[in-house]
Amino acid sequence: MLQHALEYAKETLNPLDAFWHITQLFAPAWAVAALLAGGAKLVWRRDLKSTPWRRLALWGAAGGSLAVVAALVLTGHDGKMLGYGLMLLGVSLPQWWLMMRR
Numbered sequence: 585m586l587q588h589a590l591e592y593a594k595e596t597l598n599p600l601d602a603f604w605h606i607t608q609l610f611a612p613a614w615a616v617a618a619l620l621a622g623g624a625k626l627v628w629r630r631d632l633k634s635t636p637w638r639r640l641a642l643w644g645a646a647g648g649s650l651a652v653v654a655a656l657v658l659t660g661h662d663g664k665m666l667g668y669g670l671m672l673l674g675v676s677l678p679q680w681w682l683m684m685r686r
Contacts, residue, residue: 609662613648617641617675624679635682643678650674 597605621640625632632640651674655667 609656610645610649610652612668613652613671613675614645616672617644617648617679620644620675620679624683628683632683640679640682643682644675647678648672648675 618641621637621644624640625635625637648671651670652662652667654674655664655670656662658670659666661667
């Protein structure tokens with residue numbers, strides 16, 4: 585299934601379309617990571633005072649991006665509930681780990 589999707593993408597997507605397709609694939613993970621980092625900085629203000637927001641957001645975005653790729657490989661499709669669950673887990677685990685190190 586994934587091979588068929590890659591072949592279809594080669595035939596129909598120009599480079600600009602491919603860029604936007606990839607960007608929109610990862611945008612939910614990046615947005616959730618940014619929102620979660622901001623929320624964590626608000627709720628645990630004293631505990632996370634020395635941890636920059638950018639560090640929390642980047643680690644969360646990296647974990648979420650890996651989870652999105654893993655979900656795409658596992659399910660063969662984007663937008664499945666399993667994929668969103670993995671994305672949330674991938675975003676929250678690195679941020680939790682950074683918080684627990686404090």
